[in-house]
Amino acid sequence: MNISLIDKRVLSLSLSHLDAKESESDGQIHIKIGSEIFTKKDDVTLFRVRYPFNLEIKGLVKISLLYDFDFKSDSDITPETLSSELLTITAPTL
Secondary structure, eight states: OOEEEEEEEEEEEEEEEOOGGGOSSSSSEEEEEOOEEEEOSSOTTEEEEEEEEEEEETTTEEEEEEEEEEEEESSOOOHHHHTSHIIIIIGGGO
16 A cells, blocks of 8 residues: 655644643653544545654653644555554654
């Protein structure tokens, strides 16, 4: 299966100051990256991957970024495709 990137956009970006007691982690730097996958019901070759990214530097700053990537595949997206490395490893590199 081949996929191509058709659109990308930043949904939100926030930057906030942190006191040392507001930190979520015990370490100095904490990075959290996730992903959510959305499919389109009326065109099963289209899908969106949403990546939330959070960076926290203890006692200094918290940066949160939420961005979407829209893709089109050359075949139908199946449940097996949604759980494959294609979406978690290959798609972010396009």
